[in-house]
Amino acid sequence: MIRITSWLAINENEIELQFIRASGPGGQNVNKVSTAVQLRFDVARSPSLPEDVRARLMKLAGNRLTNEGVLLIEAKRHRTQERNRQDAIARLVELILHATEKPKPRIATKPTKASKRRRLETKKQRSETKQARGKVAN
Template sequence: MIHVTNSIALDEAELQESFIRASGPGGQNVNKVETAVQLRFDVRNSPSLPDYVKEKLERLAGKRLTNEGVLIITAQRFRTQERNREDAVERLVELIRQATERPKPRRPTRPTLASKKRRLEAKGRRAEIKKGRTGKPAFD
């Protein structure tokens, strides 16, 4: 079991891992050893996640989500399969944690009496400045 939060834990059987060759530099090793990990997690059919988490996770996943609702995470930062596997799982858990956070509801506020007075005084000062402008300069 992979613990995400206090109430959410993923069964390792829900994750599918496949190993692919990593791109980028690495010399001979990169051409013959499959160290990159492609982690697949079926978001829509997961019994471990509540519905609101599934919906938000699909929005957060973006282009990493297939049309069938499968989240694909590719990890190839490290030189070993084991470390890339851990990295992919950590990224999945972090993404699910972000999906569990509910936005704080906004409470509408009202301006204070002092701020209303300051605003009206500033408007009055600005009005006086504009009223003092004349079309032609006065010659004394």
């Protein structure tokens, strides 16, 4: 089990890890060893996620989410498979943790009388400035 919060954990068999060849520097090793990790997590069908967390996670995932609802995370920062695997899982945990935070509801407020007065005064000053920009008589 991968623990996200005190009340949320996902099973390790819900995550699919695939090792692929990483691009970039690495010398002779880069063409021989598959060190990059591609993590797949089926957000749409995960039994571990509550419905509200699932919806927020799908919204947060953006381009990393496929049409089928699978989250793709590629980790290739490190030169070893194990470090990249840990990095991919850590990024998944961080994303899910961010999705567990409920957004604060917006409270509608009214502008104060003073702020309305200031706004109208600046509009009037701006208007007078523009009115003064007429053509100059010869």
